[in-house]
Each structure stands twice: as C-alpha cells, then as structure tokens.
Amino acid sequence: MPERPPVLTKRTLDKDLDKLMHVEDAAKYVSRKLVAPGIGLVFLGLAMLFSGVYVFDRxxxxxxxxxxxxxxxxxxxxxxxxxxxxxxxxxxxxxMTMAQALVIAAIFEILGATISGGEVVRTISSSIIDASQVPAGTLSWIMMAALMAAALWINLATWMNAPVSTTHAIVGAVIGAGFGAVGSGPINWHVMLEITIAWITSPLLGGVIAAGLLYLVKTLIIYRQDKIAAARRWVPVLIALMIGGFASYMMLQLASAGRFSSPVILLFGLMMGVLGWFIAKPFVRRQSRDLENRNSSLRVLFQLPLIGSAALLSFAHGANDVSNAVGPLSAIVRVAIGHPLGDAGGPPLWVMLIGAFGISVGLLLFGPRLIRLVGEQITKLNPMRAYCVALSTALTVIVASWLGMPVSTTHIAVGSVFGVGFFREWYTRNSKRRIEYMRRKAEVWMIEEPDDPNTYEVRRRYLVRRSHVMSILAAWVVTVPISATLAAVIYWIMFALFV
Structure with a gap:
C-alpha cells in the first residue's frame, strides 16, 4: 500500500493567518468611519492657522x-x-448622482458665501443684540457660547437625521447667551419680531411659489395633447425665469453700494432672461428630437434646468446661511480690532472664507445623510416637480438675503416640497383639465375609467406623508429653546472658567 504524501500545510498557522486577516478587515472598516472626522479636525486646525495669520498681533x-x-x-x-x-x-x-450634487453644491456654496453673504452676516453679528449696551469683552463671550451651543445642537440633530433649521439654532443661541449674560435689555426685540415673521412667512411663500410653478407646468405642458411641442415652447421660458432672477439678484448686491437703481436692476434682469431664452430655445429643441409624446420624455428636458436651479439654490444658501457660522465670529473680530459693530463695513474676507469652505467641507464629508428625507420620503418627486421646488426655494432665499433677513433655507425647502405635494393632492381631485385628459387617454387605450374622479379610492390616496409634517415641525419648534438654553449654560460655564 503506497504511503500517503506528507501534509505540507500547517492548520494552526492557517487559522492564525485567517484571524489576522479578519482583524485587518475589521480595522479597515472602522478606520473608514474615522476618515471624515479626521479630515474635519484637519480643517479646524487649518482655520485656526488661517485666522492666526490675520490677528496674531492683536x-x-x-x-x-x-x-x-x-x-x-x-x-x-x-x-x-x-x-x-x-x-x-x-x-x-x-x-443627478450624489457625487455630482455634492460637487456642484460645494462650488456654489463657496461662491454665494463670499460674493453675497455680507448683508445677512451683519444682521446676525450686530442686530440681534444691541452692542452699545453690552461690554465688548462680554459680547465676545456671548458669541463664543452661541457658536458652541448652536454647533452642538446641529451636530446632534444631524446624527438623529433631523433636518433642523441652522438659522433658528444660531439666532436662539445668541438670544440665550445674551439673556444669560446681561438679561433681556440689550436684545433687539423688534428685530427678533421681524426675523420671526420671516421664519413663518418664508416657508409659506416657498410653498405657494412652488405650487404656482407646478400649476403652470401641469397646465401648459403635462396635460396637453402634444407634450413635446408644449415643452419646446415653455421650458425655455422657465429657464429664462431662473436666469433673469439670478441676474437681478447679482445686480442687487452691487446696488447695495449705490451703483444701480431699481429700474436698472429690473431691466438688466429682463435682458438676461431674454438672452437665456434665446440660448435655451435651440438647446431644448435639439434635446426634444425623437422623443415620444409621454411624460417620461419630459424628464429629459427638465434635467438640465433642474441642475441649474440646484446650483442657484446652493449659491443662495451660501449667501444666506454663511451668516449662521461667521456672524458671531465677525462680531468677535470687530471687538478684537476695535471696530464698531454698527458701521457699514462688511465682515473681513478671511472670515467669510472660513464659513464658505467650512460649509463645503461639511456637506462633502457628512451631507448625504439627510438628502433622502427631503428628496424622497416626504412626497414623490420627478424632475418637473423638483425643478419647481428648487427654483421656488432659490428665489425665496435670494429675496430674503437681499433684505438681510436670516431666513431658514430648511423651512423654505421643506415648505416648497410640502407645497408641491399638497397641490398635487388638490389638483388630482379637482382639475377639470386633468380629468378630461385622463378620459381621453382612457378612450385611446380602451381603459375602463371610473364614473367619478373623486371616488373614495382617489380621496384615500394622500401624496404627502403626514407623519413627516409633525416630526419636522416638532424639530423646528424645539430648536430655538434648546439652543437658547444650551447657550446660556455654556456662557455661565465659560464665564466661571475664563472670565
């Protein structure tokens, strides 16, 4: 009987190597989760070095x-x-894909913050609390406590997947820290009333504008016999509206220096809108060739306008919400260099750059967590509805930034999504144009149509998830008191340790 060949493998060694490989895989998995926080810490260090270059001798x-x-x-x-x-x-x-969306948002956030963010920064840094009634040193610690409290609350909310208002957080934190430091006397309550009114009206306005835009899209394009011909006529008009509104806003930034009057601004916006219409018309005609006369074809024509509106919204968000980060910093810097808070000068450029790049770093590292809640879970969005949401939000935020009002882009965006969803519910039940269109479609395809379009089944189908309404409203309501209370506590701790 032939001898069995000797076994050359060592089972114990193989098992040990397998264990080591599993440990290495686990270490790689854990380390991947630490990459984003590590990059964030590096950015914080760079921000400290960047600011030190400008103030090291102060x-x-x-x-x-x-x-x-x-x-x-x-x-x-x-x-x-x-x-x-x-x-x-x-x-x-x-x-667009997640990666494309993040890159576009990062670029336009930086542009919006650095070009157009100064007006709202002045509101946060000097209008909520009357600096003349607060000692300079105390004001700096108030702003420090406000920054820390707002950042901690937003960090917690992001971890819980709650799209809270960062504007509410910082405004509530400034009030709470100020109240904890010097009482209610220096707080400008009339400014707070204006901000609160803007908080209430802006999401309603965003929802109304979004619903109005969707009404035009449905009436002029979707429920037409020849959808492609209607889209060729009206999609360039919608693009022109977007370009004209953005051009007018950019002129308004220059008008703050007294360079242009309102008629000149409106005329420039109209001219740029007409120019955008001339450019968009052949482009849309070329895109619409060989497309079938169906709703799915319209999605192709709205894809580029939707990307443009998302870029415009990112610009508007950078212009408005950069103040939530650098408004308190601007106040501290002005105290340190001895400039009065109420003067007409804008915040230093290096202050704006910290806020602009910080927003972009944050959205690139941690941003995708909340995108699906607003983009997919409140109501179903296609490119036409999403364009109405994005354009409505951008126009509302742009007007608020021009007025210097720190409105909540979260409120406006979610309000626009709800506006689109609730309008769809109403339109589905009450639109005679849609009912006639569905009857013609049923005849063409020999589909049995319901006797009454307002049947129980139609009434039962809600197009907006009501549960998200209450959860988002609850997050909005608690943000101000939580951030205010936390800021007051942090101020007292800072005062006890450092002052």
Missing amino acids: PGAGLVIAAAALAAYMAMNIGANDVTNNVGAAVGARA
Whole structure:
C-alpha cells in the first residue's frame, strides 16, 4: 500500500493567518468611519492657522483663533445638515448622482458665501443684540457660547437625521447667551419680531411659489395633447425665469453700494432672461428630437434646468446661511480690532472664507445623510416637480438675503416640497383639465375609467406623508429653546472658567 504524501500545510498557522486577516478587515472598516472626522479636525486646525495669520498681533488673538475654530465647526455642521435643501430635490428626482450634487453644491456654496453673504452676516453679528449696551469683552463671550451651543445642537440633530433649521439654532443661541449674560435689555426685540415673521412667512411663500410653478407646468405642458411641442415652447421660458432672477439678484448686491437703481436692476434682469431664452430655445429643441409624446420624455428636458436651479439654490444658501457660522465670529473680530459693530463695513474676507469652505467641507464629508428625507420620503418627486421646488426655494432665499433677513433655507425647502405635494393632492381631485385628459387617454387605450374622479379610492390616496409634517415641525419648534438654553449654560460655564 503506497504511503500517503506528507501534509505540507500547517492548520494552526492557517487559522492564525485567517484571524489576522479578519482583524485587518475589521480595522479597515472602522478606520473608514474615522476618515471624515479626521479630515474635519484637519480643517479646524487649518482655520485656526488661517485666522492666526490675520490677528496674531492683536490683543484678543487667542479668543479670535478659538472663535475661528468654533465657526469652522459650526459651518461644517451647517453643510452636513442643510445640504439636503440644495440638492435633495434633484437627487430625489434622479436628475443627478450624489457625487455630482455634492460637487456642484460645494462650488456654489463657496461662491454665494463670499460674493453675497455680507448683508445677512451683519444682521446676525450686530442686530440681534444691541452692542452699545453690552461690554465688548462680554459680547465676545456671548458669541463664543452661541457658536458652541448652536454647533452642538446641529451636530446632534444631524446624527438623529433631523433636518433642523441652522438659522433658528444660531439666532436662539445668541438670544440665550445674551439673556444669560446681561438679561433681556440689550436684545433687539423688534428685530427678533421681524426675523420671526420671516421664519413663518418664508416657508409659506416657498410653498405657494412652488405650487404656482407646478400649476403652470401641469397646465401648459403635462396635460396637453402634444407634450413635446408644449415643452419646446415653455421650458425655455422657465429657464429664462431662473436666469433673469439670478441676474437681478447679482445686480442687487452691487446696488447695495449705490451703483444701480431699481429700474436698472429690473431691466438688466429682463435682458438676461431674454438672452437665456434665446440660448435655451435651440438647446431644448435639439434635446426634444425623437422623443415620444409621454411624460417620461419630459424628464429629459427638465434635467438640465433642474441642475441649474440646484446650483442657484446652493449659491443662495451660501449667501444666506454663511451668516449662521461667521456672524458671531465677525462680531468677535470687530471687538478684537476695535471696530464698531454698527458701521457699514462688511465682515473681513478671511472670515467669510472660513464659513464658505467650512460649509463645503461639511456637506462633502457628512451631507448625504439627510438628502433622502427631503428628496424622497416626504412626497414623490420627478424632475418637473423638483425643478419647481428648487427654483421656488432659490428665489425665496435670494429675496430674503437681499433684505438681510436670516431666513431658514430648511423651512423654505421643506415648505416648497410640502407645497408641491399638497397641490398635487388638490389638483388630482379637482382639475377639470386633468380629468378630461385622463378620459381621453382612457378612450385611446380602451381603459375602463371610473364614473367619478373623486371616488373614495382617489380621496384615500394622500401624496404627502403626514407623519413627516409633525416630526419636522416638532424639530423646528424645539430648536430655538434648546439652543437658547444650551447657550446660556455654556456662557455661565465659560464665564466661571475664563472670565
């Protein structure tokens, strides 16, 4: 009987090697989760070094550098929580991938913050609390406590997948820290009343504008016999509206320096809108060739306008929400260099850059967590509906930024999504044009149509998830008191430790 060949493998060694490989795989898996926080910490260090270059020879340099780190941390949290406002609709409608959306948002956030963010920054830094009634040193610690409290609350909300308002967080934190430091006297309650009114009206306005745009799209394009011909006529008009509104807003930024009057601004916006119409018309005609006369074909024609509106919304968000991060920092810097808070000068450019890049770093590292909630889970979005949401939100935020009002882009974006959803419910039940269109379609395809379009089955089908209404409203309601209370506590701790 032949001898069996010797076994050359060592089972014990193989088992040990397998264990080592499993440990290495586990270590790689865990380390991947630490990459984003590590990059965030590197950015905080860079922000401190960047601010130190400008203030190292000032008396309060240490406080300013620490405030710069907190502002960078706040900006990253804003990017992580608010990115869904900019691109959630476009991603939910599958007009762009997640990676494309994040890159576009990051670029236009930086542009919006650096070009047009100064007006709202002045509101946060000097209008909520009357600086003349607060000692300069106390004001700096108030802003430090506000930054830390707002950033911590937004970080917690992002971890819980709650799209809270970063604007509510910072405004509530400034009030809470100020109240904890000097009482209610220095708080400008009339400014707070204006901000509160803007908070209430802006989501309603966003919802109304979004519903109005969707009504025009449904009436002029979707429920027409020849959808493609109607789209060739009206999609360039919608693109022209977007371009004209954005051009007018950019002129308004220059008008703040007294360079242009209102008629000139309106005329320039009209001219740019007409130019956009001339450019978009042949492009849409070329895109619409060989498309079938069906709703799915319209999605192709709305894809590029939706990407443009998402970029415009990112610009508007950067212009408005950068103030939530660098408004308190701007106040601290002005105290440190001895400039009065109420003067007409804007915040330093390096302050704006910390906020702009912080928002972009935050949305690139942590932003995708909340995109699906607004983009997919409240109501079903296609490119036409998503375009109405994005354009409505952008126009509302742009007007608010021009007026210097720190409105909540979260409120406006979610309000626009709800406006589209509730309008669809109403339109499905009450539109005579839609009912006639469905009857003609039923005759063509020999489909048995219901006797009454307002049957129980139609009434039963809601197009907006009501559960999200209550959960989002609850997150909005608790943000101000939580951030205010936390800011007051943090101020007392800071005062006991450092003052």
